[in-house]
Amino acid sequence: MIKMCKKCKTNAVFVMINGRKLCKNCFIHYFEKKILFTIRKYNLLRKGNKIFIDKGRYTTIIEHIFRKLPIYKISKIKTKTDKILLSTSIGNIACQIILNQLKKKQEVKQLMPKYKNTIKPLYLLLDKEIELYAKLNKIKINKQKDKDKLGVQVRNFLNDLEKKHPEIKYAAVNAFLEIEPVL
């Protein structure tokens, strides 16, 4: 199979769910655009907002992205900010949705793109996309061990399903977002 970016005719580094192949530059552009799209779609931030990047798996990536967006001011003090940015990916959300069915763990509203003063700018990105972005930009990810045994099992289950059904995590989260407003 030839793996070439259709636009640039160079080697592809990523294949999207719809089959589109992206080279390094196109992938980075797609990734950053998706974050801006998420911010707009879910009204996560306003111009001039003071933000705090919470410590999590993808802190370094969020810092990298938001340093390029000077319309938001990064603060080092959590209490003196408008919004707290979390490391949550679409994989985390899909996993939490299933876990919530198995054992009530948290309020469903916490799984929304924004909850109180916390927001999730990586809400529509898969872990493999975030990890690839980190690799291409030479950013180190904070490796964290998951202590929740059931959580690990659900994540592995979803990752297995994803091999045959690449859209599975989007489907789970979309179904959740559609029903959430009536809950």
Ligand SMILES: [Zn+2]
């Ligand atoms: Zn390209």
